[in-house]
Amino acid sequence: MTTTVIVGGVAGGMSTATRLRRLDENMEIIVVEGTGHVSFANCGLPYHVSDTIPKRSSLLLQTPQSLRARFNLDVRVNTLATAIDREAQTVTLVGPDGTSQQHYDYLVLSPGGVPIIPPIPGIDRALTLRTVEDLDAIKEQLDSTNAKSAALIGGGFIGLELAENLVKRGMDVTVIEKAAQILAPLDPEMANIVTKHLEKNGVKVITGADTTAITEKTVELKDGQSINAELVVAAIGVRPRNELAVQAGLEVGERGGIKVDEQLRTNDPRIFALGDAAEKIDAASQAPTLVPLAQTANRHGRLLADIIAGRDDDRTTVKPTLGTAIVGLFELAAGAVGWNEKRARAEGRNVRIIHLHPMSHAGYYPGAAQLHLKLVIDAETDLILGAQAVGRSGVDKRIDVISMAMRTGMKAQELADVELAYSPQYGSAKDPINMAGFIDDNILRGERTFQWYEVEDAINDGWTLVDVRTPGEYERGTLPGAVNISVDELRDHIDELRGKKLLVNCQVGLRGHIAVTILSQYGIEAANLDGGYLTYSHGTQK
């Protein structure tokens, strides 16, 4: 009998196990899991803290018993794999019944990630949130101490989700982020929208924070701030749990991910790796990357079972990853796919950037909310490198549509022609996605745009700033030194504008585009401020 041992019983490991059984009724399949729970809902953990998900049991999707009954799996919880003997094809298992050597024909490593713990004095008091046991510890501390204040060290997805749920428990919550912005997958002008929303909902957000010490009741920052924090959670991110692989001489990458080929094989052909512990291939650069996402682990688990069961065709290979992700915070969603502008520029790409702020659905139908959308486009190929979206509704949909465009190699300009489901509750006759395609097309046809961070340089470079909004809008705030000529009156002011270089802005970029088309046709050099005053405000807000 062939034996497959799977280390890790959550997303990647358990998807491998159940699919493998469906393909091979006779194989011995052993799943070992270090914690006390398999197939639990990692992504749901923060929501039980506030009882948004009221029942702990609803996070436990399967048990060893249910998996035995349906899939005839040998699932062993509280069991660690501590060593691999590749020569002998055995793995050392340490569980409730002691230590044993388990033979394998195939070994699957899906141990996940380890929360990163920064070397700060007093950090041993900080909890983490990755397992059901972690969740229990947080709830136990909150319930037993009746804590009123919390600090989250790290402004990523998990830290912010926890912040929301702790606020919903009525606590004073501070997010402490070392970088200049929260939510690293977003560019700063997009992340700032989220920061403002968090603050409006009672979360204190400190960026550029240098944590120097954690005391019994506080977190101390280098700038002298002392943050009340009866509860401290370290939510900086995870690194691949690679110790077992390293000890066995399996290759790991620069950032610690276990190296695998496109069939998820390590450098030992009998050992496979997947999930947060394994490297992925980045879709834009084709370089190794780490993408700790549940969906990728699940998908790779199914594929790996096919591979172990002997399937071998052109579909049985891992596809490069786009890293599509989303987070919901106090009814606001922030999503991203692919590269952000920072990343694209760091990679030396020549990019075209588009910001737009359309309504999530037809503005005349109740409940429409403004969507903030950003595209990062390869200026040479017109391929989409990445996108970001923030808003109250329709964010997931637009990110998914762009993810599809990226996966299929659709050009940005082609977004103009995609046909999305429209009725006034769900979209617009010109959907935000179509609008992005229109804007890209305009730029491809020669319209020049400036980004929010280029305004200062433009002024120094002799551009005259013209705000083409209404006087009322202009009064409420404009760009430094901008004069006001509303778009509907522009044709009456052509003569006085001749000979100048005009950087035009409106609120979101649409009237600015119209203004530029008028001015250009009168022979006036004109450029539009991409995303309008709104993107400028988002980028420059403090």
Added chain:
Amino acid sequence: MTTTVIVGGVAGGMSTATRLRRLDENMEIIVVEGTGHVSFANCGLPYHVSDTIPKRSSLLLQTPQSLRARFNLDVRVNTLATAIDREAQTVTLVGPDGTSQQHYDYLVLSPGGVPIIPPIPGIDRALTLRTVEDLDAIKEQLDSTNAKSAALIGGGFIGLELAENLVKRGMDVTVIEKAAQILAPLDPEMANIVTKHLEKNGVKVITGADTTAITEKTVELKDGQSINAELVVAAIGVRPRNELAVQAGLEVGERGGIKVDEQLRTNDPRIFALGDAAEKIDAASQAPTLVPLAQTANRHGRLLADIIAGRDDDRTTVKPTLGTAIVGLFELAAGAVGWNEKRARAEGRNVRIIHLHPMSHAGYYPGAAQLHLKLVIDAETDLILGAQAVGRSGVDKRIDVISMAMRTGMKAQELADVELAYSPQYGSAKDPINMAGFIDDNILRGERTFQWYEVEDAINDGWTLVDVRTPGEYERGTLPGAVNISVDELRDHIDELRGKKLLVNCQVGLRGHIAVTILSQYGIEAANLDGGYLTYSHGTQK
């Protein structure tokens, strides 16, 4: 000076006009509109009947004055184009100031559709809903007569939207549909879900109805039913408004749509047509079709302006249409893209059908609702021919994602690998879209499935029906003659099942798939009921 005359001032016509001005500041652009309003929100009209959209003015997006100010357009409402002299390049305009001959260099026909009025005695009492004037007439009749009952003749999008809004006014509402089902874009088992939902919300739905007469207060049916209907609205659909084109000798297709090439030119190179009056090209068959959708009209308007302005590159052509559409009814959404099964079979295609019923987002997060999804796949190429979805949330997103897959020629199997934004509020680690790819992959690997309408034939053909759900589920209703062996106990019953052909069902198809994988590996011929008992119930419900 070049003059462009545009007939029709709503979606297609006005998109042409405004874009054309942005491209050409000097052209004379005249827009004539037969009704009293331009750029109004057709798709929003039904919602003002119930004051869901409280202000009539919010449906009027532009006025002739605002379009003059911003785009320097000459917009003439209540003006009809009654004749074209192609030789002289003039069009006869009849407006408030009398009749005139207007020269054109380019003529754009975007007159829209005409509501179809069936030849039923008494039909002259029926109203329609296509223009602001139509809306005013309906509201005026309702307000002045204090009508308590209404009949909608036609169970398409507009008829059903009106039904919802009339119920919200507190009226007794009956939908009278001649065909065997409402919502022609859906197949019957999908449309039935909507019918049931409408009925639960107080709408009476009569299908297969033969209307014989409309009396002063009723609608009479051939089967003897007399429906109370103080208000009667004919909402059967629209035909192309093609009289002007026909009179001018422009070619029209079989169903009356004005024939155009891929640059929207009619057989007269100076005359273009778009919107509901013009033919489109169907993406799956490449044959002419009619698709009266606002988004297509808007998109084509922009493109047509580019064409008239002299742009000529590989992007300046109309793309074949998928006809993506959605309707929202009492919080339920029903969407469709491409061909349904009826259509695909009528075209003689060999199709693979997939039904699935996943949750709209992670089941453990509050607010998850079941989604009903159907894919129609070309069995030879694995290309997606169409999809339908019904559910309370996430319908628009999944239809849009499949629309993207269809547009880019992605194969159904590849849906397994698409990366959609996941966190528990928005999706699942295995999104419904991925699941559809998994199911397609299973069938491609040899798993046999039956459709709900094939069960009877299967029984006659000697298949034994096995319901693999729990005894509790089985008790509440099952397939005719099915025995109950729950999937978790299947391995204990292998011996008694040997030698039989087993058609297995569960609730939605997932446990059935697992059962088939077990049975097959023991050498037992087994097939799964696609979509499970739920699809069977939807298909067979009366």
